[in-house]
Amino acid sequence: MTAPDFSAKNNFIREMVAADVESGRYGRGVATRFPPEPNGFLHIGHAKSICLNFGIANEFGGRCNLRFDDTNPFTEDIKYVNAIKEDVQWLGFTWAEERYASDYFEQLYEFAERLVTNGKAYVDSASEEAIRAGRGTVTSAGTDSPNRARSPEENLDLLRRMKAGEFADGAHVLRAKIDMAHPNMIMRDPLLLRIRKATHYRRGDAWCIYPLYDFAHGLSDALEGITHSLCTLEFKDSNDIYKWLVHEMGFVNPPEQTEFARLELDYTIVSKRKLLRLVNENHVKGWDDPRMPTIAGLRRRGVRPEAIRAFADTIGVARKPARTELATFEHAVRDDLNMEVPRVLCVVKPIKVTLTNYPEGQVEELDASYFPHDVPKTGTRKVPFSRELWVDRDDFMETPSKKFYRLAPGREVRLRYAYFITCTEVVKNEAGEIVELLCTYDPATRGGDSPDGRKVQGTIHWVSAARALDCELRMYDRLFTAADPEAGGDEADFISVLNPESLVVVSGAKIEPSVGADAVGSRYQFERTGYFVSDPDSKPGSLVFNRTVTLRDSWAKVAAKG
RNA sequence: UGCCCCUUCGUCCAAUGGCAGGACAUGUGCCUUUGGAGCACAGAAUGGUGGUUCGAAUCCACCAGGGGCAACCA
Numbered sequence: 001m002t003a004p005d006f007s008a009k010n011n012f013i014r015e016m017v018a019a020d021v022e023s024g025r026y027g028r029g030v031a032t033r034f035p036p037e038p039n040g041f042l043h044i045g046h047a048k049s050i051c052l053n054f055g056i057a058n059e060f061g062g063r064c065n066l067r068f069d070d071t072n073p074f075t076e077d078i079k080y081v082n083a084i085k086e087d088v089q090w091l092g093f094t095w096a097e098e099r100y101a102s103d104y105f106e107q108l109y110e111f112a113e114r115l116v117t118n119g120k121a122y123v124d125s126a127s128e129e130a131i132r133a134g135r136g137t138v139t140s141a142g143t144d145s146p147n148r149a150r151s152p153e154e155n156l157d158l159l160r161r162m163k164a165g166e167f168a169d170g171a172h173v174l175r176a177k178i179d180m181a182h183p184n185m186i187m188r189d190p191l192l193l194r195i196r197k198a199t200h201y202r203r204g205d206a207w208c209i210y211p212l213y214d215f216a217h218g219l220s221d222a223l224e225g226i227t228h229s230l231c232t233l234e235f236k237d238s239n240d241i242y243k244w245l246v247h248e249m250g251f252v253n254p255p256e257q258t259e260f261a262r263l264e265l266d267y268t269i270v271s272k273r274k275l276l277r278l279v280n281e282n283h284v285k286g287w288d289d290p291r292m293p294t295i296a297g298l299r300r301r302g303v304r305p306e307a308i309r310a311f312a313d314t315i316g317v318a319r320k321p322a323r324t325e326l327a328t329f330e331h332a333v334r335d336d337l338n339m340e341v342p343r344v345l346c347v348v349k350p351i352k353v354t355l356t357n358y359p360e361g362q363v364e365e366l367d368a369s370y371f372p373h374d375v376p377k378t379g380t381r382k383v384p385f386s387r388e389l390w391v392d393r394d395d396f397m398e399t400p401s402k403k404f405y406r407l408a409p410g411r412e413v414r415l416r417y418a419y420f421i422t423c424t425e426v427v428k429n430e431a432g433e434i435v436e437l438l439c440t441y442d443p444a445t446r447g448g449d450s451p452d453g454r455k456v457q458g459t460i461h462w463v464s465a466a467r468a469l470d471c472e473l474r475m476y477d478r479l480f481t482a483a484d485p486e487a488g489g490d491e492a493d494f495i496s497v498l499n500p501e502s503l504v505v506v507s508g509a510k511i512e513p514s515v516g517a518d519a520v521g522s523r524y525q526f527e528r529t530g531y532f533v534s535d536p537d538s539k540p541g542s543l544v545f546n547r548t549v550t551l552r553d554s555w556a557k558v559a560a561k562g
Numbered sequence: 563u564g565c566c567c568c569u570u571c572g573u574c575c576a577a578u579g580g581c582a583g584g585a586c587a588u589g590u591g592c593c594u595u596u597g598g599a600g601c602a603c604a605g606a607a608u609g610g611u612g613g614u615u616c617g618a619a620u621c622c623a624c625c626a627g628g629g630g631c632a633a634c635c636a
Contacts, residue, residue: 009584010576037636072635128634135632139563142632173634183565185632194634213636236567237631259567261629266573272636314585316575318568321629325573328586338599374599405597414595448595459595528596555597 011317013258014056017228021060026227026253030062033226034088034095035217037069038080038201041287041294042087044308044329045263045270051312052260053230054093063096065224070102071216073198081201083287087295091305097224101216102202104223108211109163111219111249112174112193116155120248121192122148123158124175131173134180135188141181142188148177162195165208169195174209178244186237187244190214218242218257219249226255232262233321263315264323267478267499268293269485274494283498284479290535290546291479291502301476302523302533302548307336326478333549337523337531342370345383345416345461346511346526346545348473350390352436352465355421358387363466366447368417381514385418388465390510395460396437398426403558405458407437413458416527420445420456461527468510471543474535475504516540523548 017030032053036046057064066088070076088095115121124131124147136142150158162172174193182188192215197208218241221229229242239257246254263270270293278284278292288296298308311332315324345368365382391407400408407413412422425438444451448459482497515524517540523533530550538544 012578015578035636039636069636075635131634132632137563137632138565141564170634185565188632191634196634210634212634217636233567234630235636237565239566261568314574316585318575320568320574322574325587328574331586334598343596343598369595372596372599373594403597416595418595456595458597461596525596525598528598551596551598553597558597 009313009316012319013052013228013230013260013317014059016258017056017060020227026255028225028227028253030057030060030228031065031096031224031226031255032057032062032228032230033065033067033099033221033224035067035069035101035220035231036084037072037075038077038084039072039075040080040272040276041083041292041296043270043272043275043295044265044268044293044298044311047091047295047308048263048312048315048317049230049232050088050091050093051309052317054095056228056230057096062227064093065097065099065226066095067099067101067220067224069213069217069220070100070200070202071211071213073196073200073203073210076201078201083296087299090299091295091308099220099224100202101211101220102200104216104220105203105207105211107223108216108219109209111245112159112215113156115176115192115248116159116174117152118248119152119177121155121174121176122150123155123162123172124148124189125158125172128170131191135185136180138185144180145175145189148180148189159193162193162209163207165197167195169197171195176241176244178241184237184240186214187240190241214238214241215245218245218255221255221257222246222249222251229255229257231257231259233259233319234262235259259319260317261319261321264321264484265293265329266323266326266483267480267485268326269480269494271486274486277495278479281495283495290474290476293479300533300535300546302337302531302546303333304336304340304523307333310336323484330549334531334552337525337548339375339377341523341525341531342377342379343372343525343527344370344512344515345463346471346473346509346524346529346532347390347392347461347463347468348506348509348526348529349393350508350510351393351396351434353389353391353421353462354436354438355387355389355441356424356438357440360387362386363464366417383417383512383514384464384467386464386466389415389462390465390468391415391437391460391462395458396423396434398434401559406460407439407458411458412442412454412456413460414445414448414456415441415462416459417448418446418462419443419448420450420454461529463510463512465510467513469513469516469543470507471509471511471545473506473509473532473545473547475506475547477502477504511543511545515543525551 034053054064173191175189193209288300290301364385368383370379371377395406419441421439421441427436479502481499485494531548532545535544
């Protein structure tokens with residue numbers, strides 16, 4: 001079990017675990033588990049839980065299992081198992097053991113027989129509707145099912161025949177015999193087993209009765225010797241049945257469940273059901289679409305696992321349901337990438353610059369550092385410089401506003417790593433659109449410094465027109481226009497608040513040739529633009545980069561103020 | 563309307579009966595061969611009312627507000 005780093009931040013769970021370790025409460029080492037259902041891809045919300053569970057185990061010298069909570073044959077698939085394993089590993093964690101709730105079906109069945117024998121469970125043959133109606137409401141007690149009085153012998157017979165496959169789906173269920181008037185709805189004779197004549201992705205057709213979450217979860221924890229079962233707030237009410245079951249089955253020092261608030265992130269959804277809908281309805285290009293909050297999506301987006309872990313640490317763990325601002329996440333991503341990735345030059349919206357006093361046909365190879373002075377990494381590459389260049393359209397204004405420091409008629413600026421240039425003429429087409437800028441360069445400023453001490457206010461990026469490579473830039477933005485896409489209730493149509501500009505494809509961007517042969521997945525900062533990663537779709541000759549996140553842009557604020 | 567949980571700067575998280583602190587965000591300035599990064603400074607909070615106490619964000623009561631629970635999902 002390893003975890004590369006863990007939270008230095010205090011939270012109520014770590015304190016509880018520390019106290020339990022101190023008191024020797026469980027009589028065994030700390031054991032946690034991360035228990036996803038393999039019915040979808042892991043997302044940023046799961047990452048919080050993963051960091052918590054593995055982090056706690058790591059900090060206290062314990063172990064953390066990866067357990068697939070695969071008790072519903074209708075929804076689960078091996079492809080999700082594989083994706084989940086890949087994602088957990090990519091995040092940097094190693095599980096103590098790989099477990100499957102479906103491996104406990106035999107054991108759980110034995111528990112079921114024992115409950116029946118002890119008069120603590122019964123087979124209910126009522127319809128789904130009748131069972132629901134009998135449960136009562138939040139303000140009124142339920143009513144006992146007529147089958148509640150069945151003898152243990154009859155129940156055992158029915159249960160065995162359920163297991164043997166004698167009955168159709170829905171004909172019978174096994175229910176715990178607790179209290180149909182219990183104030184906690186969960187405790188009104190909760191269902192334990194249901195019949196599903198379905199092929200399970202791991203167990204095949206070996207079983208036709210499947211445990212429900214409440215039956216399987218706590219007992220699975222107990223079977224694995226888990227000490228601290230950490231889950232999200234929506235399982236709060238399940239804690240009662242959890243305790244009831246591990247007690248009835250006689251576990252000594254059973255695991256105990258503690259709930260914490262799940263992650264909610266602005267402009268993001270973390271409901272697997274809804275993410276599945278985005279995939280199925282082709283609102284995104286798959287589970288790993290870079291706009292998805294899935295681990296696979298974030299990975300393709302260019303986010304590093306270090307950033308996700310740092311983010312999890314930043315947001316902390318508490319019981320209060322809370323939404324986190326997207327800026328908090330973006331900060332974690334930038335903060336990580338800033339210290340890690342090389343800088344290169346890429347012109348997003350090219351406009352031609354011709355240096356009228358630069359010799360035709362001449363090409364210089366200029367030294368350019370991969371990292372700025374404040375990043376403790378080294379490395380340089382050569383960037384070709386020539387008479388015709390591309391610069392970004394947004395770096396020129398014909399009539400510059402007051403605080404615009406970039407290129408303008410008569411204005412001198414620095415070309416990063418290269419020369420000072422001065423714009424002498426603006427060339428327009430018949431429609432009056434600017435098509436080219438004629439500039440002069442100062443040969444004495446090679447490298448970017450003027451021997452006479454002359455200063456310029458702006459430094460802009462550029463590439464050699466003769467040597468630049470064409471590339472496609474996929475500019476990703478938030479997937480939703482609403483901070484809370486799920487506001488307004490479960491059935492509100494979150495599809496309607498999809499951001500139509502969540503992906504803007506820029507073709508014809510120009511990038512320096514040094515990146516031409518880099519591997520897929522290479523990350524960069526395109527200077528003054530943002531962090532990018534080369535996409536799996538990228539090939540030599542048709543380069544594709546995903547924008548991971550923009551740079552902070554204080555000019556945008558100034559410009560917006562006018 | 564029953565049960566349960568929650569309520570601290572704009573946001574997230576600390577402070578566990580003893581100076582309400584950090585991060586993000588925001589603003590200002592410095593610095594800068596990225597309008598990046600960094601540095602400095604600033605503003606910014608204990609939902610309300612009572613009570614206990616020398617002392618309450620913390621304990622108690624009530625109120626208000628928010629959330630979860632009535633799938634043969636997890």
